[in-house]
Amino acid sequence: MATVTAQDRTTAFDAAVAADERIEPRDWMPDAYRATLVRQIAQHAHSEIIGMQPEANWITRAPSLRRKAILIAKVQDEAGHGLYLYSAAETLGTGRDELLDKLHSGRQKYSSIFNYPTLTWADVGAIGWLVDGAAITNQVPLCRCSYGPYARAMVRICKEESFHQRQGYESLLALSRGTPAQHAMAQDAVNRWWWPSLMMFGPPDDESAHSAQSMAWKIKRHSNDELRQRFVDICVPQAETLGLTLPDPELKWNEDRGHYDFGPIDWTEFREVLKGNGPCNEQRITQRRRAHDEGAWVREAAAAYAAKHNTADDTARPAHHTARPTEQHTAQATAGPAADTAPLHGEATA
């Protein structure tokens, strides 16, 4: 086999997807498949780190040390999820700086749900139950996504999300069973987060721009409407146990369909928030840019320390914790900025 033709490669790719095999970073893949993945994984990664903001808003005001420790752990997990996903996006040949730059300049989006404010402590519970619940419904099928690194990141994320959802549910339950004022606070939070959570599944199937192709590529396994219905069906009985109502007068069990019917979603609101006109769009991106800028000195100091440390080792090579000098040397040689992600994927496109 001397040369691999473009046709051979396309055939091999299609066959791998059809056979439910995973596509790995160094495999050939169509440019559009790569671009779709970069867009989706980047948006997902951005959502994780922007999602730290609405909840971090309540860390200093958590009602007990227990709730505070839980919330810190959850927000830290969101940072971790962002990192898993940025790593997955990088295997497609797109650098971390480029992704962050596109987020900061508004050229890549994050989930519109995070443009809503967290007005009370109960919002933290409602986010855990509904927003993380919707995220899990979306993400569990992504564990079988055709792109290996994305699927593996999702497996890890889904394991951790389960704690997020349960802590939210427990917190809402405590409020719901508390004083009348606490109960009212929980109900108000659910009223505000219910509809935006349903919008998290994206536009209806007949208006979803990328759905059909993504499903053909097995990046996506179920349609937006299918996952939204699944989520509604899961939530209704959970709300009953909470002793809270969902703010939809049309919500009703449909015996024939075997599903709950629900009222129309306000897609005008969804599009407005997506366009940047939600309650917190400006605040979220400003805060993200500020955090990045204010962290610059830390990154610079770490890079300067690493450079100095490496130079000193090259000349003096002091007795170090690593006994094998060849390995130590390898690490130094590659620690410069040129050691990007390049060697593992030469076909970078965005």
Next chain:
Amino acid sequence: MTESTDWPLWEVFVRSRRGLSHTHAGSLHAPDAQMALRNARDLYTRRNEGVSLWVVPSTAITASSPDEKDSFFEPAGDKPYRHPTFYEIPEGVKHL
């Protein structure tokens, strides 16, 4: 943007418990090996997933080419006699 390039990439290997080998967990960016280890601890072992960590510069890894995977691994393909199931042993023979 203050910095123009990413920190180097490191591959992270985690030993989940003594007696098992280190397994690839993922990758991360860090300016040097010590920071890579600390970041790996925070990123990949938040729930007691590991008792030991390795971080390896990604550039130090040499990988086989996916384009050659058929020819590269083909030599093992026609040697079923390397597997114990290749051999027929009469019923009732024990400890074999």
